[in-house]
Amino acid sequence: MEKLSRYIIEHSSQEHEALKWIRKQTNLRTNHARMLSGPTQGALLTMLVRISSAKNILEVGTFTGYSTCCLGLGLPEGGHIDSLELNDELNDIIFGGWERAGLKHCISLHNGDALKTLEVLAGQIAEGFKPQYDLAFIDANKRQYRSYFDAVFPMIRPGGIILADNTLWNGKVLEEPLPSDAQTVELAAFNRMIASRKDLDAFILPLRDGLTFIRKK
Ligand SMILES: C[S@@+](CC[C@H](N)C(=O)[O-])C[C@H]1O[C@@H](n2cnc3c(N)ncnc32)[C@H](O)[C@@H]1O
Numbered sequence: 001m002e003k004l005s006r007y008i009i010e011h012s013s014q015e016h017e018a019l020k021w022i023r024k025q026t027n028l029r030t031n032h033a034r035m036l037s038g039p040t041q042g043a044l045l046t047m048l049v050r051i052s053s054a055k056n057i058l059e060v061g062t063f064t065g066y067s068t069c070c071l072g073l074g075l076p077e078g079g080h081i082d083s084l085e086l087n088d089e090l091n092d093i094i095f096g097g098w099e100r101a102g103l104k105h106c107i108s109l110h111n112g113d114a115l116k117t118l119e120v121l122a123g124q125i126a127e128g129f130k131p132q133y134d135l136a137f138i139d140a141n142k143r144q145y146r147s148y149f150d151a152v153f154p155m156i157r158p159g160g161i162i163l164a165d166n167t168l169w170n171g172k173v174l175e176e177p178l179p180s181d182a183q184t185v186e187l188a189a190f191n192r193m194i195a196s197r198k199d200l201d202a203f204i205l206p207l208r209d210g211l212t213f214i215r216k217k
Helices: 002-010 017-029 038-052 066-073 091-100 114-126 142-155 169-174 182-196
Strands: 056-060 080-085 107-111 133-138 156-165 200-205 211-216
Touching: 002 038, 017 038, 017 066, 017 091, 038 066, 038 133, 038 156, 056 066, 056 114, 056 142, 066 080, 066 091, 066 133, 080 114, 091 107, 114 142, 133 142, 142 156, 142 182, 169 182, 182 200, 182 211
Parallel strands: 056 080, 056 133, 080 107, 133 156
Antiparallel strands: 156 211, 200 211
């Protein structure tokens, strides 16, 4: 599997220097480097933004700004990202990476609880101060995926895309009986809810830890 991952990375577009810098800083300064999207999923995020021509993007769960940067590298001129993160201790890595990628001017970082920030952003959209989003990437607290989805879905334009990360949760959502930890229970319920909805199309890509593609009808 490692050989396959290496082959895919070596034969895809090369990782931007800013992304390498973020990865290095994340490894040096945090104990959670496995939370990063990484080069393969990162390249997919950039590609998705490019092929969908998404201009207004929402990200729930910034961490050290790696996936934000991947989304940003696909943005057209005049595009914008709102990225939501609870922890403000990593802001120097986040801003350092975005600066190196030449993206600082087109990303707004919102520190605080995502559900509260989403409420504020929804108000701004409702009042016409902001356009609906073309694409959203959900990758924060796994215990709150349905709440994030409920908040984000109305903010997405018809035809827009929501990506939800870690939806296979290392295969735990498939286990019978289902493990009782809060994250697995929530992700399994999220997957069932998405599969039952008639107002969207969905597909789980078994890349890394599972990436669900949701297209609003
Ligand atoms: C898996 S990491 C995000 C990784 C990032 N998207 C990437 O691929 O590089 C999840 C992040 O969500 C943040 N988070 C957790 N609960 C949150 C909340 N209630 N509001 C906002 N952010 C939250 C965590 O602090 C963590 O940095």
